[in-house]
Amino acid sequence: xxxxxxxxxxxxxxxxxxxxxxxxxxxxxxxxxxxxxxxxxxxxxxxxxxxxxxxxxxxxxxxxxxxxx
Amino acid sequence: xxxxxxxxxxxxxxxxxxxxxxxxxxxxxxxxxxxxxxxxxxxxxxxxxxxxxxxxxxxxxxxxxxxxxxxxxxxxxxxxxxxxxxxxxxxxxxxxxxxxxxxxxxxxxxxxxxxxxxxxxxxxxxxxxxxxxxxxxxxxxxxxxxxxxxxxxxxxxxxxxxxxxxxxxxxxxxxxxxxxxxxxxxxxxxxxxxxxxxxxxxxxxxxxxxxxxxxxxxxxxxxxxxxxxxxxxxxxxxxxxxxxxxxxxxxxxxxxxxxxxxxxxxxxxxxxxxxxxxxxxxxxxxxxxxxxxxxxxxxxxxxxxxxxxxxxxxxxxxxxxxxxxxxxxxxxxxxxxxxxxxxxxxxxxxxxxxxxxxxxxxxxxxxxxxxxxxxxxxxxxxxxxxxxxxxxxxxxxxxxxxxxxxxxxxxxxxxxxxxxxxxxxxxxxxxxxxxxxxxxxxxxxxxxxxxxxxxx
Numbered sequence: 001x002x003x004x005x006x007x008x009x010x011x012x013x014x015x016x017x018x019x020x021x022x023x024x025x026x027x028x029x030x031x032x033x034x035x036x037x038x039x040x041x042x043x044x045x046x047x048x049x050x051x052x053x054x055x056x057x058x059x060x061x062x063x064x065x066x067x068x069x
Numbered sequence: 070x071x072x073x074x075x076x077x078x079x080x081x082x083x084x085x086x087x088x089x090x091x092x093x094x095x096x097x098x099x100x101x102x103x104x105x106x107x108x109x110x111x112x113x114x115x116x117x118x119x120x121x122x123x124x125x126x127x128x129x130x131x132x133x134x135x136x137x138x139x140x141x142x143x144x145x146x147x148x149x150x151x152x153x154x155x156x157x158x159x160x161x162x163x164x165x166x167x168x169x170x171x172x173x174x175x176x177x178x179x180x181x182x183x184x185x186x187x188x189x190x191x192x193x194x195x196x197x198x199x200x201x202x203x204x205x206x207x208x209x210x211x212x213x214x215x216x217x218x219x220x221x222x223x224x225x226x227x228x229x230x231x232x233x234x235x236x237x238x239x240x241x242x243x244x245x246x247x248x249x250x251x252x253x254x255x256x257x258x259x260x261x262x263x264x265x266x267x268x269x270x271x272x273x274x275x276x277x278x279x280x281x282x283x284x285x286x287x288x289x290x291x292x293x294x295x296x297x298x299x300x301x302x303x304x305x306x307x308x309x310x311x312x313x314x315x316x317x318x319x320x321x322x323x324x325x326x327x328x329x330x331x332x333x334x335x336x337x338x339x340x341x342x343x344x345x346x347x348x349x350x351x352x353x354x355x356x357x358x359x360x361x362x363x364x365x366x367x368x369x370x371x372x373x374x375x376x377x378x379x380x381x382x383x384x385x386x387x388x389x390x391x392x393x394x395x396x397x398x399x400x401x402x403x404x405x406x407x408x409x410x411x412x413x414x415x416x417x418x419x420x421x422x423x424x425x426x427x428x429x430x431x432x433x434x435x436x437x438x439x440x441x442x443x444x445x446x447x448x449x450x451x452x453x454x455x456x457x458x459x460x461x462x463x464x465x466x467x468x469x470x471x472x473x474x475x476x477x478x479x480x481x482x483x484x485x486x487x488x489x490x491x492x493x494x495x496x497x498x499x500x501x502x503x504x505x506x507x508x509x510x511x512x513x514x515x516x517x518x519x520x521x522x523x524x525x
Contacts (some may be wrong), residue, residue, distance in 0.1 A: 002137040004116050008376035008404045011458045012413065027114070028411030029437075029455045033123050037133040039297060061137030064089065064113035 001038040002063045003046060009057040016049035016058060024049065074390045077102040079143075080162050080170050081150045083178030083316075084108025086116065087378040088221030091176050092142035094386035104144040105170055107162065110202060118375055120206035121228055122408060125235035127214060131207030155323035157342075157351070174389050177320070178382065179330055180356040180372060181313035187227065191284065196291030197307045200228060212306050213239055213400070219304040220244070221294055222519075223282050225252035226503025227407045229310030230265065237272045244275040244302050246282050246294070249501035256416070257452055259494025260426050261440055264334030264433050264454065268410045281502070298341030298418060312333065312503050313373055315357050325351065330510040331359035331371045334399040338385035353386040353459035356380065359510055360399060364467065365422045365449065370512045374405040402464055406457075415457045418467040420440065425490035427474045432455060439463065442493055443473025 003023070005016075012030030016023070022043055024034045038046050038060070050058040079095060084106050087356045108114070116134040123129040135149055154163035161169040183199035186192035198209045198358060213220070213236065220236045224227045225247035236243040249255065251262035252269055268277045281297040293303040317327040325348075326333035326341040333341045334353040338360070341347055353360075355378040359369040380401040388396040406415045415430070420426075423442035431438030439459050442450035442503070446468045451463035466475065474490050 004137055005461070005487070006376070006379075007118065007406050010406075011460075017478055019488055027408060028413065031408030031411070031413035033126075033128060033408075034121055035123070035129055036135075043464075059137050059139065061139060063135040063139075064138055064142075065135065066195075 001043055001046075001060060003034060003037055003038055003050070003060050005032060005034055005035065006057040006059070007032065009055045011055055011059055013054045015052040015054065019049040019052055020045035074392060076172060077173035078320040079104050079174050079176070080172040081106045081176040081178060082319075083176075083180055083355065083357070084114050084146065084148060084376065085112070085178070085180055085378075086136065087178040087180070087382040088176070089114040089136055089138065089142070089382075089383035090379050091178060091354055092144050093139050094280065094383045096140065096142050098387055098390045100172075102388050104171075105147060105152060106140065106144045107152050107170070108150040108310065109149070109447035111148065112203065113148065115203055118200070119341035120203065121200055122235065123232040124165070124206045124210050124239060125213060125232060126145050127210065131203050131255070133211055134203065134423055136415075136443070138379040155320055155325075155351075157324055157348075158205065158349070166174045175351045176382075176389065177351065177353045177357060178355045178378075179319070180378075181315050183309070184311045184314050185337050186285065186309045186311075188285070191287075192309070194285060194287045194307075195289060196287070196305055197309065199283060199309050200232060201313070202430045203315045204337075207425055209308065217241060217305045218333060219302070220300050220306040221246065221282075221304040222308045222310055223294075224276070224312065224502040225249070225265075225269075225276070225311060226255060226310060226501075227253065227409075229308070229503055230269070230409045231407060232308050232310060233269060234272070235246045236337060237274060237410070240271075242275070244277060244304065244492060245269065246277045246280055246296060247502050248279070248281045249496060249503070250278055252276070253414075253503075254280075254494075254496055255421075255498050255503055257420055257440075257499045258426060258442070259422065259496075260428070260433075261452055262453075264436070264438075267433075268412060269438075272410045285492065294371060310503065311355070315371075317357065330369075331357050333369060336361055336363075336400065337388050337396050338381060338399055352389055354381040362419075363400065364402065364470070365419050365490070367507070368422070370419065371510050372405075373405050374403055377401065390420045402404075402467055404460070404464075412436065413455055413457055414452065415460050416450065416452045417460050417464045418448075419509065420450040420452055420493070421495045422449045423493040423495060425473065426493040427490040428458065429475055441466075441473065441475055443490065446469065446473055447477065448473045 118244040151165040183201035252265040254262035320327040340351040
């Protein structure tokens, strides 16, 4: 699974940083850095982070290469 | 008739963010026909913004940024093959492998590529890079990880500044050479460019403005560069960050209004032909497009923004499967972001469409601020530095053409920090090393195709 964060929308509420600290970090006060590839053991935390994002900026999904089989 | 538009053959040329989101949206809107996506890179759609940030910092692998899908677009992916031409009469896209793809409707989403260093021999020196693709980022990240003595970045636009930021964070010495008066001046104007220059110097960047790089030196391997002020920079890596070139050469014989500023289209993403007549089966989205925006006097805008690629692709896809009265205009207000030197810079509107600017909240000294831009007495843009939560507020002011300067207390109950607006000081982009990521390109579609040069 992969994630992409719509940083146009992100306002650095940082809920994702608390819920999945290995995947999301704030760089300075409000610049979000994230790991785009999701290891299996982080998937549940990433899903929680995506659900908790106040501005719904996190998209979790299969990569195209996975869709195409 | 709507049923007809949901069937047939759609070809999307360009397999990046805009192409992928358009493909998904076509299926979401009920398109049941055959969908083919052509991409010149041999890999599925991936996200580019992390390439100059996480990837250069060594926090993510260059090949890890493949984009997630919202759902399977059920497309045939033709990856690693370049589109070389468009036959608008026969309605076919010609491919580099000799095949041609027939279509009923076409979406052009070929985006941009990095502007190369103009001297091919110098550009071929080992250690000279551009940064646009995943492969570019992987090679540059490897070189940074090897611990170069000094990196020279040519061009202090957003990409160049982010590269310099990543170098400093990794403890690498970096020189930035910019022909304009300050970093980011092409996108943000004079006032904030001074803040950007201060940020760079405070983080140890050797920033050289008002100079051009006259030659890259090296014998097989890059060793340094000569500057127009007579000085010489010794470095072992050079990153050419001189903006982007639109991928329009393949359209040279297509009869479309395609030129160096992009492919002109209407607010519904339909391409104009070379006579300014709108087509009904060729659509455009993303960085390669050029479209009129009512908030900015209907000037044609060329935007190199992630958010625009998504929004415009969705509108284009909707319009490709919708009959006339149900079509939607692409009216999204431009928004972009950049993170560098620990700062989060976000912009809404078009800062270069301005004559004045005022610091409405925060201050340059506090390194947290909102700059509001005005044009002839109305608000046309706002830029936040580490104050992103305010962006939406100013977006509404832009959308409603609110008066400039914003009244005292318009934002947070405090008087404006600067008492009087000052000139926004937007330079002519021709004098800069970096291209503006928002380009005002005038009212007219390019008149003739002869300005398009084929890539050699």
